[in-house]
Amino acid sequence: MSRSIILLFGSAAYVFFFATFLYLIAFVGNLPWVPLTIDRGPIASTGMASVVDLLLVALFGVQHSVMARPGFKAAWTKVVPKALERSVYVVASSLMLILLYAFWRPIVAPLWTVTAPAGQILLWALFGLGWGIVLLSTFLISHFELFGLTQVWTNWRRREIAPMNFVTPFLYKFVRHPLYLGFLIAMWSIPAMTLGHALFAGAMTVYVLIAIRYEERDLVAQLGHEYVDYRGRVGMLTPKLR
Numbered sequence: 001m002s003r004s005i006i007l008l009f010g011s012a013a014y015v016f017f018f019a020t021f022l023y024l025i026a027f028v029g030n031l032p033w034v035p036l037t038i039d040r041g042p043i044a045s046t047g048m049a050s051v052v053d054l055l056l057v058a059l060f061g062v063q064h065s066v067m068a069r070p071g072f073k074a075a076w077t078k079v080v081p082k083a084l085e086r087s088v089y090v091v092a093s094s095l096m097l098i099l100l101y102a103f104w105r106p107i108v109a110p111l112w113t114v115t116a117p118a119g120q121i122l123l124w125a126l127f128g129l130g131w132g133i134v135l136l137s138t139f140l141i142s143h144f145e146l147f148g149l150t151q152v153w154t155n156w157r158r159r160e161i162a163p164m165n166f167v168t169p170f171l172y173k174f175v176r177h178p179l180y181l182g183f184l185i186a187m188w189s190i191p192a193m194t195l196g197h198a199l200f201a202g203a204m205t206v207y208v209l210i211a212i213r214y215e216e217r218d219l220v221a222q223l224g225h226e227y228v229d230y231r232g233r234v235g236m237l238t239p240k241l242r
């Protein structure tokens with residue numbers, strides 16, 4: 001495949017991912033600017049909606065985790081160019097999210113509703129903070145590498161693609177998984193929590209805990225003592241008390 005086509009695909013994949021990510025914020029926040037959200041869309045019976053919704057989260061989780069494993073990547077890069085591996089992953093994850101947006105069935109029974117203005121402001125602030133932490137964490141690790149742009153650009157310049165560096169700047173000094181933490185904060189910080197939203201947040205929380213297990217297993221295999229020491233010093237999702 002020509003280097004220019006790889007670069008074009010990688011750039012398009014990045015834009016596609018970013019649009020899907022922005023939609024995710026509106027979807028989870030039940031914001032008015034998009035047609036389908038976690039609490040707005042075709043209604044099914046609670047039983048049917050729960051099954052469909054859990055299946056959609058499971059599909060996303062399986063795709064996201066399986067395609068991130070070193071064994072899968074090794075086999076996959078015999079089929080797709082190595083420079084495109086991350087971009088294809090990003091496109092596949094975005095497609096899974098679009099599938100979730102399209103087929104999600106809201107369950108609008110309220111679980112809690114915060115009406116006090118101070119409470120609403122606090123929860124929306126946490127919602128924004130959560131997404132801010134997610135985005136900031138991607139930049140702390142290496143935003144453009146995480147979403148495949150560095151790889152297609154390096155390939156276009158005929159340079160060798162290096163594996164991602166292990167780094168622990170700023171938030172990574174307090175918790176090992178700030179990106180996932182930000183995601184969890186955003187999922188749960190909602191003034192009007194419905195049963196459907198709680199199902200989504202609960203299923204995603206379980207997924208994050210499973211994803212961390214696999215991610216850390218790979219990091220230990222890759223980095224050995226360096227990661228084991230880091231894990232001893234720094235908490236997973238909450239800072240360790242000294």
Ligand SMILES: C[S@@+](CC[C@H](N)C(=O)[O-])C[C@H]1O[C@@H](n2cnc3c(N)ncnc32)[C@H](O)[C@@H]1O
Pocket residue numbers: 137141164165166167168172176177178179180181215219
């Ligand atoms: C979606 S990111 C999530 C990173 C981290 N789990 C978090 O929540 O902030 C997943 C990728 O980041 C990599 N990663 C995790 N911790 C890292 C670190 N401290 N430095 C560089 N890469 C890291 C993993 O190997 C994986 O490829």
